Amino acid sequence: MNELSLAELARSHSVLGKMLDDLLHDAGGPGFFWQIGVLVACLGVAWPLARYVVRRLAARHEDSSFALRLAAVSLERAMFPLFGWVLVLVARFALAPFVSVSVLRLALVPLFGISSLYIAFYVLRRVISASGQLHGMLVLLEKVLTTLVWIGMALYVVGLLPDVIRWMEEVRFPVGGKHPISIADALMGVVWILLTVLVAMWFGSWLEERLMRARSLDANLKVVLTRVTKALLLLVSLLLSLSLVGIDLTVLSVFGGALGVGLGLGLQKIASNYISGFIILLDRSVTLGDQITVDKYTGIVSQIRTRYTVVRNGDGETLVPNEQLVAQAVQNHSFSGTNVRVAVRVQADYAADPETVIELLQRCVRDIPRVLADPVPTAFLVAFADSGIEYEVAVNIADPQNGKLGVQSAMNRAIWRTFQEHGISIPYPQRELRVLNAASVPAGAVAAPD
The missing domain is CATH 3.30.70.100 (Alpha-Beta Plaits)
Known part of the structure; x- marks a missing residue:
């Protein structure tokens, strides 16, 4: 038992820092400087290639929305490390039969990590920041992802990444008292869920852009198709990810029943507003750009959201619940004109x-x-x-x-x-007082008029 433990420790120690050990072993030798030269040459070639692609991307997204330009910035930043990684990878396999490639192996790690990080930022910004604003959730996800990537690269360089993965596979905890799962399984489940949801949201955003460009479709129909498609894609992605993780979908029946009871009891207004939103979009009683008067608000319909409708006027924007547009009288001035x-x-x-x-x-x-x-x-x-x-x-x-x-x-x-x-007076309220029995009034009680 002790010999086995010592052997495992020795083997782990030999793996620990192998990449750094190879780098220190080659330092000072002629092969080390040859690798430095090849690395500088690869990066020198990658720089103009990246600048060319960046200019093409900038010209393509020049007239795009803020969300697309924001996402394009991350994609542009990924070009240089991506081209550098490809060229260094080719040089590594080309020089491996002749000289040591410890420098190139080490350079591949940050180049791959940084390029992957910026590409992930591009995907996140395209999906999450579709409304044109840099949400706090997006900033948090980028910080968490950056931290995880740099920790992973550091563990890989020092040779501890396999040991960390092995430890996560060994540590298990029960789920429901029957099927214990490891930390690695839980993390892979989270990764699968995030990937499927991101793919669904990405495809939904792409489909929304295509539908909004279609001139043959009505504006309300575009909104309905976009929202229904996004909802179905998210539902399918969640069900698919849960199946890939290994969760039995029949356990969701209890959750669905509880959700239905909750909607029936405590979320009536919210559910009513959501359903009313789809009714408005489908029957086209109110469309984008209409001038309406509802309750005491008059203005132009600028947005029809799932829960509320935005009415813009000179005093600002008013969020009118969709239920109010369905249940109450609405004056739509755009039916007969805009006056x-x-x-x-x-x-x-x-x-x-x-x-x-x-x-x-x-x-x-x-x-x-x-x-x-x-x-x-x-x-x-x-x-x-x-x-x-x-x-x-x-x-x-x-x-x-x-x-x-x-x-x-x-x-x-x-x-x-x-x-x-023109000498026309605007009257003010006047009252005439008549005393019927003047004899009963004490003298001086009624003052003489001026």
């Missing part, structure tokens, strides 16, 4: 001629900015109020996304100036 009616009400005293007031109201609001000449502004006599006659003047605007309050303010100012110029 929106803006009206204000004002009172004039009974001494003013109603026909004159109506004509002045129609005339004073015609030259207000944003007010359309067709249809022409209209004024109406609404009611005979307690203090005066109530009128309403209405105009039409074509840009409700910029807000209606500015137009209403301009209309009120124009009405005020016009009434002042």
